[in-house]
Amino acid sequence: MHSRFIILIILFSLLAVSLAAGIVTGAYDLSVADLWLALTGRAEELEQFLVWQVRLPRLLMAVVVGSALAMTGAATQGLFRNPLAEPTLIGVTSGAMLFAVGMLVFSVHLLAAFPLWVQQLGVSLASFIGALLTTGIVYRLAAGRGQLNVATMLLAGIAIAALTGAITGLLIYQSDEEQLRDITFWSLGSLSGANWTQVAIAAPIVITGGYFLGRDALALNAFLLGEREAAQLGFSVERVKKRVIVWTALIVGVCISLTGLIGFVGLVIPHVLRLWMGTDYRRLLLYSGLLGASFLLMADTLSRSILAPAELPIGILTALVGAPFFLWLLLRERRKISWL
Amino acid sequence: MKYFPVFLLLLLGLTACGPSSEGHPEAETTGAEEQRIVSLNGTLTELLYDLGYGDQLVGVDVTSSYPAAANEVPKLGHVSQLNVEGMLALRPTVVFVADEAKDKPALKTLAEAGVKVVPVKMNATLDNAVVAAKTLADHLPIETDKIDAYAASIGSDKQVLETTLEGTEITPRVLFIYARGAKQLMVAGTDTEAAAMIVLAGGENAIQSFSDFKPLTPEALVEAAPDAILMFSSGLASLDGKDGLANIPGISQTPAFRNDHIIAMDGHYLLGFGPRAAKAANELAQQIHVSVTK
Numbered sequence: 001m002h003s004r005f006i007i008l009i010i011l012f013s014l015l016a017v018s019l020a021a022g023i024v025t026g027a028y029d030l031s032v033a034d035l036w037l038a039l040t041g042r043a044e045e046l047e048q049f050l051v052w053q054v055r056l057p058r059l060l061m062a063v064v065v066g067s068a069l070a071m072t073g074a075a076t077q078g079l080f081r082n083p084l085a086e087p088t089l090i091g092v093t094s095g096a097m098l099f100a101v102g103m104l105v106f107s108v109h110l111l112a113a114f115p116l117w118v119q120q121l122g123v124s125l126a127s128f129i130g131a132l133l134t135t136g137i138v139y140r141l142a143a144g145r146g147q148l149n150v151a152t153m154l155l156a157g158i159a160i161a162a163l164t165g166a167i168t169g170l171l172i173y174q175s176d177e178e179q180l181r182d183i184t185f186w187s188l189g190s191l192s193g194a195n196w197t198q199v200a201i202a203a204p205i206v207i208t209g210g211y212f213l214g215r216d217a218l219a220l221n222a223f224l225l226g227e228r229e230a231a232q233l234g235f236s237v238e239r240v241k242k243r244v245i246v247w248t249a250l251i252v253g254v255c256i257s258l259t260g261l262i263g264f265v266g267l268v269i270p271h272v273l274r275l276w277m278g279t280d281y282r283r284l285l286l287y288s289g290l291l292g293a294s295f296l297l298m299a300d301t302l303s304r305s306i307l308a309p310a311e312l313p314i315g316i317l318t319a320l321v322g323a324p325f326f327l328w329l330l331l332r333e334r335r336k337i338s339w340l
Numbered sequence: 341m342k343y344f345p346v347f348l349l350l351l352l353g354l355t356a357c358g359p360s361s362e363g364h365p366e367a368e369t370t371g372a373e374e375q376r377i378v379s380l381n382g383t384l385t386e387l388l389y390d391l392g393y394g395d396q397l398v399g400v401d402v403t404s405s406y407p408a409a410a411n412e413v414p415k416l417g418h419v420s421q422l423n424v425e426g427m428l429a430l431r432p433t434v435v436f437v438a439d440e441a442k443d444k445p446a447l448k449t450l451a452e453a454g455v456k457v458v459p460v461k462m463n464a465t466l467d468n469a470v471v472a473a474k475t476l477a478d479h480l481p482i483e484t485d486k487i488d489a490y491a492a493s494i495g496s497d498k499q500v501l502e503t504t505l506e507g508t509e510i511t512p513r514v515l516f517i518y519a520r521g522a523k524q525l526m527v528a529g530t531d532t533e534a535a536a537m538i539v540l541a542g543g544e545n546a547i548q549s550f551s552d553f554k555p556l557t558p559e560a561l562v563e564a565a566p567d568a569i570l571m572f573s574s575g576l577a578s579l580d581g582k583d584g585l586a587n588i589p590g591i592s593q594t595p596a597f598r599n600d601h602i603i604a605m606d607g608h609y610l611l612g613f614g615p616r617a618a619k620a621a622n623e624l625a626q627q628i629h630v631s632v633t634k
Contacts (some may be wrong), residue, residue, distance in 0.1 A: 026425045027423060027426035028429035046428065046431075046454065049453045049454070050425060050453070054424050054425050068607050121345075150429070160395065173555075176553065177552075181418065185418075190421065192421065192423060192445075193445040197375060207591065303426060304426070306424050307417070307423075307428060308429070309399060309429060310415055310421075311422065311423035311426065312418050315422065
């Protein structure tokens with residue numbers, strides 16, 4: 001009980017530090033005093049704008065997306081009882097990618113008649129629809145006679161990912177240089193487009209989704225023993241699976257559609273916590289959310305300040321910073337590992 | 341634990357009044373005062389230097405590499421991946437961007453912050469520099485005679501080009517290859533700046549069957565049967581020169597390669613469509629026609 005409290009404090013402190021570091025750091029030189037003035041609305045207009053319309057929404061977006069990716073990562077690993085699982089496996093990522101690329105390539109023709117904001121929203125909307133659609137297809141493929149076979153779903157997810165990957169490749173082949181560049185940057189992810197609208201779209205879905213995933217934490221714990229055992233313990237296994245998949249698709253779909261692909265967070269953050277405190281989904285989901293938020297905050301702070309005034313795509317950083325750290329942890333804890 | 345006060349403070353700041361966001365620092369007028377200019381296009385950067393605004397540039401994009409002084413100006417990366425805060429930190433009074441890139445979200449935010457973002461229409465024509473300079477003059481105190489002088493010098497360059505072209509009878513088929521190492525080879529179809537430049541120089545784009553750039557295939561090379569192959573100097577260098585080019589399947593079978601008609605020109609000079617476009621077209625015209633008659 002005691003150590004649990006300490007872990008929570010550490011995670012919250014980490015988040016607070018990351019937030020504080022994130023808000024004071026940036027290409028624009030802003031002293032802490034000026035920052036405070038801007039936060040309280042007493043600074044000059046440009047600095048006010050910078051803090052309220054550029055830095056803050058971006059920080060919150062990092063918190064929302066980071067926690068979303070890490071939480072859903074933990075949940076899918078529980079669902080599939082597979083340490084390598086991440087939301088990619090239920091088709092959500094590949095579908096989002098395919099539709100986003102399709103929109104980037106064809107929007108010129110498809111949406112030319114529409115006003116600009118529709119065209120811009122187009123990519124996000126398309127990738128969100130794509131995320132849900134492919135997840136739906138993967139789900140249908142794996143569901144038969146009222147039962148969802150997670151092993152089938154895993155394989156179907158891989159097959160669908162390969163298929164959509166091929167179609168994406170075809171679209172990329174059709175794209176011109178400008179589109180190609182946009183596609184590349186989209187697939188590396190970025191929070192540079194963050195604004196309050198994005199936060200307002202993503203946050204409610206992620207918070208609601210996180211809450212509902214959390215409600216199935218006990219069931220996910222029971223899944224560790226196996227599906228049949230979970231059913232015998234009184235969980236309605238099929239419903240749990242359905243709920244976890246639907247919420248994961250929604251959460252990840254909305255995040256990816258707004259920020260592009262940000263890899264690594266969903267896979268690694270839950271494992272870091274497992275190595276540290278074991279697998280108990282009642283806490284793992286929340287802790288993953290906290291650590292994921294801190295991690296993405298730090299990665300994004302680096303991404304926008306390391307090359308300032310230019311910007312490094314965040315997808316590069318999450319892997320660049322996260323992978324060595326994870327390997328180090330893995331080697332150190334090698335003996336203790338008993339996954340899931 | 342000790343950071344908790346900071347965290348609470350931040351939360352407090354967050355929940356405190358959300359100040360209005362319509363930050364519009366004093367509207368910029370085209371006075372004689374010092375400007376802080378950001379240019380997000382290599383050709384516009386070249387123009388700005390040419391027109392005497394080089395020392396007022398505070399940021400440029402990744403394509404701004406000419407003149408050499410532009411490399412000393414802080415680089416903002418690619419126009420698709422801009423850092424809003426980084427740009428705000430430069431406190432620009434005006435941001436120039438090519439028309440087709442004007443809708444990037446980062447530029448929208450910048451405009452919301454009160455920065456003047458000016459889209460400049462760019463075309464693959466020899467007069468592009470004059471047209472673009474006129475747009476710049478709407479926002480910077482550029483004297484009209486400077487632009488007239490531009491038009492005159494481009495005009496005389498065009499005269500030279502015409503004289504060159506008058507002495508030619510054939511229309512050589514020119515293939516433009518964009519290379520970034522032997523694994524990344526693209527050829528220019530129709531509707532590309534490369535094709536436009538080839539036509540201006542009195543040639544014909546060797547590929548007529550598709551638009552934009554497509555990966556190079558040996559069969560397409562043979563079918564295109566170019567009389568001359570045109571590349572960026574940097575592209576040819578990335579293949580280790582002509583010897584490296586020879587190793588690419590299909591290249592050595594082309595008339596261009598057999599007759600050693602490989603032309604390499606600086607990328608920005610050739611396809612920037614800046615003030616030197618007519619000069620570049622003339623140089624290209626001479627090279628492709630010499631190549632054919634040789």
